[in-house]
Amino acid sequence: MNISKIKENAINLFHSQLFWIQICAVGIWLLVIQNIFGGEDTAQRVYVVGGNLDANVSGSVDVDNTVDIVGSVDVDNTVPVRVTNTVMTW
DSSP, X not given: OOHHHHHHHHHHHHTOHHHHHHHHHHHHHHHHHHHHHOOOOOOOOOOOSSSOOOOXXXXXXXXXXXXXXXXXXXXXXXXXXXXXXXXXXX
């Protein structure tokens, strides 16, 4: 084998547009397959420390403990509320 011929073919391959399109296509398919069969937990978790979080939530929100709200909350529908530890006024 002629080393210079192999080197020339390699240079021509790396400068080929079709080669890079094929590499990108294979990479995209590998990402798709990884997302389908990857088995990773795809849940989105957001941790905010000392900052603000603006969120548009569509669906349901479960709160296991307490929620402190400073500001306002706009509700477009009804919200069931269960109050415990009520305070009696005289």
